[in-house]
Amino acid sequence: MIVVTGATGFIGSNLVAHLNSLGHSDIVIVDWLGNGEKWKNIAKHRFVDFVFPEDLAEFLEKSTDKIEAVFHLGAISSTTASDGDEIIEKNLQCSMKLWRWCTTHQVPFFYASSAATYGDGDLGFEDTADIATLRPLNLYGWSKHAFDRWAIAQAEKQEAPPRWAGFKFFNVYGPNEYHKGDMMSIVAKNHARVIAQEPIHLFKSHRPDFKDGEQLRDFVYVKDCCNVMAWFSEAKRANGIYNLGTGSARSFRDLILAVGAASGLEPNIQYVPMPENLRGKYQYFTQATMQKLKAAGYEARFFSLEEGVADYVRSYLGTSDKFA
The missing domain is CATH 3.90.25.10 (UDP-galactose 4-epimerase, domain 1)
Structure with a gap:
């Protein structure tokens, strides 16, 4: 099974559609629908289970031997978000827990970062540079930056999933x-x-x-984002954080x-x-800058x-x- 968090959202639902088109119907959707029409984002898609985020930990423990990969796209994505505690819980702690679970059970882990981590852009948009000097302009961007730095630190200690990548989405x-x-x-x-x-x-x-x-x-275009994410899940690529523009x-x-x-x-x-x-x-x-993705072997035209x-x-x- 392939777990996709935030699967009824914008990029998440497009990824589910793309995975379906590649022949994957064993998708586990992790999200809330609420009272609106988000259900239409997944109305045409095939999946094997729908899990609310608060039930994900229990689901993972029951399904350990069945999970092939985790795509973690769920987050509070508003650049005007101001509740720091909620951002810590849903953007940072949730990501850390999934990373640790994938590390323990040796499951590939792919997650959404953001170009908002680059702040005002004065330091450039290089995904090969040391990210420690970046200064995001808002709470959302900081939360993604904080997890990027944490993930790199874990990888340097050899405490990481066997395959992993973070994607700094630009204007999708x-x-x-x-x-x-x-x-x-x-x-x-x-x-x-x-x-x-x-x-x-x-x-x-x-x-x-x-x-x-x-x-x-x-x-x-979101279809290019989905192509890149699926490409990373298909075989071993160079682990790391990549720009996606x-x-x-x-x-x-x-x-x-x-x-x-x-x-x-x-x-x-x-x-x-x-x-x-x-x-x-x-x-x-x-x-x-897209040289890092190209160096990893991605050759498809955008x-x-x-x-x-x-x-x-x-x-x-x-x-x-x-x-x-």
């Missing part, structure tokens, strides 16, 4: 993100507005070296133009002043921005069945 977009509210991608937030020919608001630049709407991000920064304007092109419409882009409280800490550039947005719009956002 794709199907099954409707439940995320304000944390949805710019594509999901603006597709309906592009179709309705309503104004699309992008921030003006408050730096002379960037034009309005030309702030840059490393936008990565495209290695090519693109502007918010490019992103909206790609939504328009995929919809056959010219978007009505308008530039609005950036709120005063954001100007001092707004990132104008993020871009993953979706370009235009290809990924076109697939998202035409296969999901622009259809009656919007779920992967």
